[in-house]
Amino acid sequence: MQVLIVDGDLDAASSLAQTLQRNGYNTTEAATGSRALEIYGEADLILLDLELPDIDGLEVCRIIRSACDTAVIAFAQGRSELDRVLGLQAGADDCLDKPYGARELLARIEAVTRRVGFGDSDTKSRKGTRRRSVSLGPLRIDGVAREVRLNGELIEMTRKEFDLLHHLASRPGKIATREELMAEVWGVRSSHGMDARASRTIDTHVSALRGKLGSTGWIVAIRGVGFRFGHG
The missing domain is CATH 1.10.10.10 (Winged helix-like DNA-binding domain superfamily/Winged helix DNA-binding domain)
Incomplete structure (x- = not known):
């Protein structure tokens, strides 16, 4: 599975990529929303931080969802419950608070991909x-x-x-x-x-x-x- 990590924090993105790779995922990274919108079509799953340096993550999520049904898990850090709700309304399949545990994230990825039909159901x-x-x-x-x-x-x-x-x-x-x-x-x-x-x-x-x-x-x-x- 190809996972696109969209996060302006390069260190956090690199650490997340290493975790995913150790668990059998292929990863690509995008540090900005504009870059994510250029390459999201190659991904099977998108991990999207809602705090991006150029475009609001909610808008990025809405644009991606309007074009395709690729699974999206959004991340919110220090944002209100309303922001998480808005993330889901923008089209995210799930939304996690940062920081999060690796085991929880992997479990959420499995749940989301199973729900959207990736894998055997595909x-x-x-x-x-x-x-x-x-x-x-x-x-x-x-x-x-x-x-x-x-x-x-x-x-x-x-x-x-x-x-x-x-x-x-x-x-x-x-x-x-x-x-x-x-x-x-x-x-x-x-x-x-x-x-x-x-x-x-x-x-x-x-x-x-x-x-x-x-x-x-x-x-x-x-x-x-x-x-x-x-x-x-």
Whole structure:
């Protein structure tokens, strides 16, 4: 699991990263809200300090939640109960007071990821049907193990990258609109059309997938409409 740590206190972020790494997590760090908003799409879980040097953490949380359903655990230090409530209302899945114990944090991470469906339950779609595996030429997408292999080589992917690739590959030849991808992969539905930030989120993930698969041919852009799966 890829965890993004968003904290302006570099020492605290480094210490937290070491703790998580010892417990089997991969970590990335962002010292500002603006940096977090650039890279949050690669994370499976976001640990967000509400006290940031540039952007209020509540606003960062709201922006992330408006674009995707990635799990967020917020941290409040010396803030009132109202601030913690506002954190939850902004979209955080949980909110802890600082300082906190490592064991409590790890337990909260397990509880949140279990609740949002990361792990074994991720082998099911939002409708509860089991994800099927897809094989197309040298590419195999294992919907149960959530693994992608190209020419037999395992390709590391984030949760959202896998979900996006699986969604497209499960419908070869069918064009998926941006609105469809945002709704089915990120769980965000809007009656007001696609905003620029959501569109950039999709483009970022498509670009990352093309890079990892080594070809733009696997995901074909249909100008003004969306994307379809290709043949590498």
